[in-house]
Amino acid sequence: MHPDVEPATVDTVLPVAGPFDPAVFAFLAHRRITGVEVADGTSYQRSMDCPHGHALMRVAWDGARIRLSATLEDARDAATVTSAARTLLSLDADPRLPDAALAEDPVLGASVRRRPGLRVGGSVEPHEMLMRAIIGQQISEAAARTALHRLAEHAPPTRLPAPGIDRFFPDAAVIAEHGRAVLRGPGRRIDSVVGVAERITGGRLDLRRARTTAELGAMLLPLPGIGPWTVGYVALRWLGDPDVFLPGDVAVRNGLTRLAGAPARLSPAAVTAMARAWAPWRSWAVLHAWRAHLAPPETPPARQ
Numbered sequence: 001m002h003p004d005v006e007p008a009t010v011d012t013v014l015p016v017a018g019p020f021d022p023a024v025f026a027f028l029a030h031r032r033i034t035g036v037e038v039a040d041g042t043s044y045q046r047s048m049d050c051p052h053g054h055a056l057m058r059v060a061w062d063g064a065r066i067r068l069s070a071t072l073e074d075a076r077d078a079a080t081v082t083s084a085a086r087t088l089l090s091l092d093a094d095p096r097l098p099d100a101a102l103a104e105d106p107v108l109g110a111s112v113r114r115r116p117g118l119r120v121g122g123s124v125e126p127h128e129m130l131m132r133a134i135i136g137q138q139i140s141e142a143a144a145r146t147a148l149h150r151l152a153e154h155a156p157p158t159r160l161p162a163p164g165i166d167r168f169f170p171d172a173a174v175i176a177e178h179g180r181a182v183l184r185g186p187g188r189r190i191d192s193v194v195g196v197a198e199r200i201t202g203g204r205l206d207l208r209r210a211r212t213t214a215e216l217g218a219m220l221l222p223l224p225g226i227g228p229w230t231v232g233y234v235a236l237r238w239l240g241d242p243d244v245f246l247p248g249d250v251a252v253r254n255g256l257t258r259l260a261g262a263p264a265r266l267s268p269a270a271v272t273a274m275a276r277a278w279a280p281w282r283s284w285a286v287l288h289a290w291r292a293h294l295a296p297p298e299t300p301p302a303r304q
Contacts, residue, residue, distance in 0.1 A: 008075035014066045017094040019117030022061045027121040034149045038164040047158040049168050050077035056160040059085050071160050084124035098281035107260045111288040118287045122237050126207035127200050128169050129238045133230045134193050154178045172200035192225025213241045236283050245282040247272045255289030
């Protein structure tokens with residue numbers, strides 16, 4: 001922080017496009033990293049390393065509005081924090097069109113009618129989203145959180161701590177330096193994670209240049225260990241692409257199996273064929289499938 005710059009605060013209500021389902025907070029809470037993020041069913045708080053200084057950002061739902069509260073070392077970062085909050089909660093994605101298109105679908109309709117306004121939890125920065133995705137490939141969400149927490153232990157501390165928050169997300173530089181010592185699993189998988197982190201740190205990979213899923217894929221698919229699932233997942237959560245489908249995602253297949261009332265888990269080919277009817281809103285199908293996957297077994301979403 002520059003000695004002549006005064007800290008600043010932001011306290012504002014964030015406009016929302018269309019209806020808002022606060023389930024996005026639970027989505028983020030399920031993936032929170034200890035020491036970096038604190039979240040529950042109606043709020044989310046985290047540290048941020050902004051262009052001009054450190055920041056502490058919190059967004060909360062009061063049942064009617066979303067309020068952004070932030071402390072900044074430098075007021076020039078107010079726009080960065082506000083934009084990050086909007087992307088994190090997908091506030092510019094208007095769910096009214098996909099909800100209307102999918103409300104009568106025989107598989108998705110009941111879920112859409114019960115939960116209008118679902119939004120995907122986004123990310124505050126594209127390379128953070130990519131590192132979360134590739135570290136989480138082919139392992140459970142609990143294992144991914146543990147790995148990211150262990151990496152975060154090597155991340156720089158924030159100068160604006162809060163209860164449960166004392167450091168930053170482990171960026172590419174941290175992962176490039178500590179990934180081989182911290183990460184567990186097959187060597188090729190670790191090589192892939194560290195290799196991507198090294199490319200980001202060295203300036204050879206910059207996802208901020210990608211504006212479409214196709215551009216994102218052109219950057220990522222040539223890299224070892226990155227496949228269509230990673231590209232789609234980042235496109236869904238960072239770019240906000242409304243028509244991403246993840247047929248290889250086990251949670252998507254499980255959720256669609258429940259929503260369809262199928263007796264056995266649907267195959268990737270089966271859900272891919274099913275999803276053709278949902279274009280150009282297949283990202284919302286993914287959200288409803290994820291939600292169905294996590295629904296309590298005693299009250300599974302019923303096909304209408």
